[in-house]
Amino acid sequence: MSEAMRDAGVTGVPELCRRAGINPSLVSRWEHHERQPGNRALRKLAPVLNVSVRKLLVEAGHFSEHEMLGGEDALSEILASPKLTDRQKLALLSEWRKQERERELRFSDTVERMLAWAGRSEESRQSP
Structure with a gap:
Protein backbone atom coordinates (compact mmCIF):
# COMPACT_ATOMS: atom_id res chain seq x y z
CA MET A 1 0.00 0.00 0.00
CA SER A 2 2.91 2.36 0.63
CA GLU A 3 3.81 2.39 -3.06
CA ALA A 4 0.23 3.24 -4.01
CA MET A 5 0.20 5.97 -1.36
CA ARG A 6 3.43 7.45 -2.71
CA ASP A 7 2.18 7.33 -6.31
CA ALA A 8 -1.04 9.07 -5.23
CA GLY A 9 0.84 11.75 -3.29
CA VAL A 10 -0.49 10.59 0.08
CA THR A 11 2.13 11.37 2.71
CA GLY A 12 1.10 8.89 5.39
CA VAL A 13 -1.55 6.72 6.98
CA PRO A 14 -3.17 9.63 8.88
CA GLU A 15 -3.67 11.53 5.62
CA LEU A 16 -4.94 8.39 3.87
CA CYS A 17 -7.46 7.78 6.66
CA ARG A 18 -8.61 11.39 6.69
CA ARG A 19 -9.07 11.55 2.91
CA ALA A 20 -10.79 8.15 2.72
CA GLY A 21 -12.88 8.57 5.86
CA ILE A 22 -11.45 5.44 7.47
CA ASN A 23 -10.56 4.92 11.12
CA PRO A 24 -6.74 4.78 11.60
CA SER A 25 -7.06 1.88 14.06
CA LEU A 26 -8.64 -0.16 11.26
CA VAL A 27 -5.65 0.44 9.01
CA SER A 28 -3.35 -0.53 11.87
CA ARG A 29 -5.17 -3.87 12.14
CA TRP A 30 -4.64 -4.42 8.41
CA GLU A 31 -0.94 -3.64 8.71
CA HIS A 32 -0.58 -6.12 11.59
CA HIS A 33 -2.56 -8.77 9.66
CA GLU A 34 -5.23 -8.86 12.35
CA ARG A 35 -7.97 -8.09 9.83
CA GLN A 36 -8.40 -7.76 6.10
CA PRO A 37 -9.97 -4.66 4.60
CA GLY A 38 -13.62 -5.06 3.71
CA ASN A 39 -15.24 -4.08 0.43
CA ARG A 40 -16.64 -0.83 1.85
CA ALA A 41 -13.21 0.32 3.02
CA LEU A 42 -11.63 -0.66 -0.30
CA ARG A 43 -14.24 1.38 -2.17
CA LYS A 44 -13.27 4.39 -0.05
CA LEU A 45 -9.53 3.81 -0.53
CA ALA A 46 -9.52 3.27 -4.31
CA PRO A 47 -10.19 6.87 -5.40
CA VAL A 48 -7.77 8.26 -2.82
CA LEU A 49 -5.01 5.94 -4.08
CA ASN A 50 -5.95 6.36 -7.76
CA VAL A 51 -6.32 2.61 -8.25
CA SER A 52 -9.25 0.41 -9.11
CA VAL A 53 -11.29 -1.38 -6.50
CA ARG A 54 -10.42 -4.55 -8.41
CA LYS A 55 -6.71 -4.02 -7.75
CA LEU A 56 -7.36 -3.48 -4.06
CA LEU A 57 -9.58 -6.55 -3.87
CA VAL A 58 -6.76 -8.63 -5.31
CA GLU A 59 -4.15 -7.07 -3.01
CA ALA A 60 -6.38 -7.62 0.01
CA GLY A 61 -6.68 -11.29 -0.91
CA HIS A 62 -10.42 -11.29 -1.56
CA PHE A 63 -9.87 -12.63 -5.09
CA SER A 64 -6.95 -13.95 -7.10
CA GLU A 65 -5.62 -11.82 -9.89
CA HIS A 66 -6.73 -14.50 -12.34
CA GLU A 67 -10.30 -14.29 -11.05
Missing part, protein backbone atom coordinates in the same frame (compact mmCIF):
# COMPACT_ATOMS: atom_id res chain seq x y z
CA MET A 68 -10.42 -10.51 -11.26
CA LEU A 69 -8.15 -9.65 -14.18
CA GLY A 70 -8.27 -12.27 -16.86
CA GLY A 71 -7.34 -12.12 -20.52
CA GLU A 72 -7.75 -9.16 -22.81
CA ASP A 73 -10.29 -7.53 -20.50
CA ALA A 74 -7.49 -6.76 -18.06
CA LEU A 75 -5.38 -5.11 -20.71
CA SER A 76 -8.30 -3.05 -21.96
CA GLU A 77 -9.24 -1.98 -18.45
CA ILE A 78 -5.69 -0.94 -17.61
CA LEU A 79 -5.16 0.99 -20.82
CA ALA A 80 -8.55 2.72 -20.70
CA SER A 81 -8.40 3.82 -17.07
CA PRO A 82 -8.45 7.63 -16.82
CA LYS A 83 -7.33 7.46 -13.18
CA LEU A 84 -3.99 5.80 -13.90
CA THR A 85 -0.87 7.63 -14.95
CA ASP A 86 1.22 6.25 -17.81
CA ARG A 87 3.75 5.08 -15.23
CA GLN A 88 1.07 3.21 -13.28
CA LYS A 89 -0.29 1.66 -16.50
CA LEU A 90 3.18 0.44 -17.48
CA ALA A 91 3.72 -1.03 -14.03
CA LEU A 92 0.34 -2.82 -14.10
CA LEU A 93 0.93 -4.14 -17.61
CA SER A 94 4.34 -5.42 -16.59
CA GLU A 95 2.86 -7.18 -13.55
CA TRP A 96 0.00 -8.57 -15.65
CA ARG A 97 2.46 -10.03 -18.17
CA LYS A 98 4.52 -11.54 -15.37
CA GLN A 99 1.44 -13.14 -13.81
CA GLU A 100 0.33 -14.50 -17.19
CA ARG A 101 3.76 -16.09 -17.78
CA GLU A 102 3.72 -17.67 -14.33
CA ARG A 103 0.17 -18.97 -14.88
CA GLU A 104 1.18 -20.49 -18.22
CA LEU A 105 4.21 -22.19 -16.64
CA ARG A 106 2.09 -23.62 -13.81
CA PHE A 107 -0.49 -24.87 -16.32
CA SER A 108 2.20 -26.45 -18.48
CA ASP A 109 3.75 -28.14 -15.45
CA THR A 110 0.35 -29.46 -14.36
CA VAL A 111 -0.35 -30.87 -17.82
CA GLU A 112 3.06 -32.61 -17.89
CA ARG A 113 2.43 -34.18 -14.47
CA MET A 114 -1.04 -35.33 -15.51
CA LEU A 115 0.30 -36.86 -18.71
CA ALA A 116 3.08 -38.61 -16.80
CA TRP A 117 0.57 -39.94 -14.28
CA ALA A 118 -1.77 -41.06 -17.07
CA GLY A 119 1.14 -42.85 -18.79
CA ARG A 120 2.09 -44.68 -15.59
CA SER A 121 -1.52 -45.54 -14.99
CA GLU A 122 -1.88 -46.89 -18.55
CA GLU A 123 1.30 -49.00 -18.15
CA SER A 124 0.03 -50.53 -14.92
CA ARG A 125 -3.25 -51.52 -16.57
CA GLN A 126 -1.43 -53.19 -19.48
CA SER A 127 1.08 -55.19 -17.43
CA PRO A 128 -0.09 -58.66 -16.30
